[in-house]
Amino acid sequence: MGKSLSEILWEENRDIAASCLNHPFVQGIASGKLTREKFNWYVGQDYFYLHAFAKAFCLAAAKAPDTLGMVSFHKLAEGALNEMKLHKGFESSLGADVESVVASKPTRMYTDFLLSTAWGCDVGLIAAATTPCNRLYAWIGQNLKEYAQNEENPFIDWIRTYSSDSFESLARETERLIDLYATNVSEARKAYRYAMICEYDFFDAAWKYEASKGGGERQL
Structure with a gap:
């Protein structure tokens, strides 16, 4: 039995996933040594992003050709809204x-896309564009799971959320929707790859963030 399209897309983009996992921003979350200034800026950017993420799933639900798709995309929209609650916390x-x-510019580029x-x-391409976020975060969370034992880590809730079984189920759900609905493989590849690049740029922008001495912030 051959590999599914979602498996192929993930394997084709493992290079970017590894770059994200090894990025100093993500490693700073793991160690707990990332500055709160950088983390808080990232949280604000991600909160903005999640608005678009949830809306994309809602639009997909409206376009879904069957009840299964409607239910699945609504479930994923709910997952994005629950992430927003984490960020509010x-x-x-x-x-x-x-x-x-x-x-920031990287955030806008991602949400506009x-x-x-x-x-x-169509819903197949929407699934291809949204899957990288859920799959990458679930994979990163699982790779950082050992750090969730450190109660002194200020980012422990972030690690526990993305390493959880419930978040893994969201990643699998988006992958299932790729396999169900994506018919244009070439365009699905492009959408998936671009989203993965945006994910890396998102972490990189947060790492490079600096607040200005005047109390504002230097936007990237």
């Missing part, structure tokens, strides 16, 4: 401000 625990964020795909493409 960082306001009280780490002092993040997720509501007044100004989206997601929404344009969701509005203009």
Whole structure:
């Protein structure tokens, strides 16, 4: 039995996944040594991103050709909304401000891509564009799971969320939708690869973030 399209796409993009896992931003989360300033900026950017992520799933649900697709995409939208609750929780625990964020260029590039795909493409391509986020975070979380035992790590909730079985189920759900609905393999490959590149740029922008001395922030 041959590999599914979702398995092939993930294997083709393991190079970017490895770069994300080994990125100093992600490793800083694992060790707990990442500055809160960088983490909080990232949380705000990710909160902005999750609005678009949830909307993409809602648009896919409206386009779904059958009940199975409608139910699955609604479930994924709910998962994105639950992630937003996690980020809101960082306001009280780490002092993040997720509501007044100004989206950076990498964030805008990613969200514009997601929404344009969701509005203009079929559900197979929407699944291909959204799967990298869930699969990458589940994979990173599972690779960092050992660090979730360190109660002193300020980012422990982040690690526990993305290493959880419930988040793995979201990743598998998006992959299942690729295999069910993606018929244009060439375009699915392009969408998946671009989303993975955006994921790396997202971490890289957060790592390079610096607040200005005047109290504002240097936008990337």
